[in-house]
Amino acid sequence: MVAGGDIGALENMIICPTARGFMLARDPISLSTFLWSSQTRLKIELPPLGLDVDDDLLIQCNCLLSDKPTAPGCVVLLAQPDAPLIWFCHVGDSQWEKYEYDIGTMALPDWDPPEEKVVICPITACRGKFYFNSNTTSLDVIDFCGGLAAPVFGSIAVEDTIGECHAKVFLVESRDQLYMVRLLGVNASEPYHGATVHRMDFSKRQWCAVDDLGGCTFLLSIYEFGASFSGDGRCGLRQDCVYFPDRHRKTLQVFNVKDGSTELQKLDEAPAVSDRAFWVLPSNL
Known part of the structure; x- marks a missing residue:
């Protein structure tokens, strides 16, 4: 509230x-x-x-x-x-x-x-459809088919271009493109040691690794929430970086997609209710 x-x-x-x-x-x-x-x-x-x-x-x-x-x-x-x-x-x-x-x-x-x-988790909306539960070989989708009352569930077979590893997955829409962010870690007790980002090529049905975010910033949060920000330097956010606040350890992790670096910022002064915090983004009509 x-x-x-x-x-x-x-x-x-x-x-x-x-x-x-x-x-x-x-x-x-x-x-x-x-x-x-x-x-x-x-x-x-x-x-x-x-x-x-x-x-x-x-x-x-x-x-x-x-x-x-x-x-x-x-x-x-x-x-x-x-x-x-x-x-x-x-x-x-x-x-x-x-x-x-x-x-x-x-x-x-x-x-x-x-x-x-x-x-369903994670999920994002892109080009009028809802994509969710991506893995290395498939991507699920919900389509309302031009305004029909009932949702239509489907799945897209995807060429395996990633390989399995222990990761927390987020789906993010950015400039009409669908991305998958994977935070890499060995176990839940340690901070994530890196991140990978892939963009979906719908024509080839495969995830393609990217080494930049087109100047945008990806903001991740609890409950697998992911969003894209224009990344123009406002609010102190860096371009081509992924931000992830860890509510359990009161830390903010920043992953630079271009150079692969990882930064851990302590948030010791965060309030006790910070586990309900989320990103407030500008709306673009």
Whole structure:
């Protein structure tokens, strides 16, 4: 929840960020829901989002926009991080739709039960579609097919150009291109020792390694959130770098894609609630 300060319509709202700079906001009492741009103060009304998505869950969800929210047919999608559920609506709809999907199960040999359903994570929107759960040989996709009410799930076979390794994966859209960022690490108790970035070549159906981000900056955050910033030197962010805050160790890691260097910055003064922090980006209409 955001409280106080010069935050306009976000005061006392439960919010969830999007990679397009808009924030999804819901009044915890009236349940009125809208998209809000902190840059332009533009407010776009959405249908009320019910309490089957409670406050804590809403903060953790991935919220994505298929296009600029002022564009005809823009889809707003919420992906729950711990269950095979999504909620979606088109801007201008009268209600949200809840959709339970089944994209397979994963083995958990030391758990009871020994398997659970695969969930959508990570996910990003690119060119009007939603791409998720990328691996070395496939890329899954959700398409609303020109405004149809129900989502269509599919998968794209991808040529294996990466190889397996222990990595945390993020998907990022930047300038209408789809990227996959992998933070490399041996175990969860240590900081990541590096990062690789690949761009999807849809014509060849393969991930292509890149050694720059076209001057942009990639901002990663908890719950597999990834966004691209213009990287023009504003806000002290460096071009062609990937930023990742580690809430557990109160650190900020910066990975330079051009020279492969890694920098670890201590955030000892970060508040106790910093595990709910996220990037606030400018919205571009």
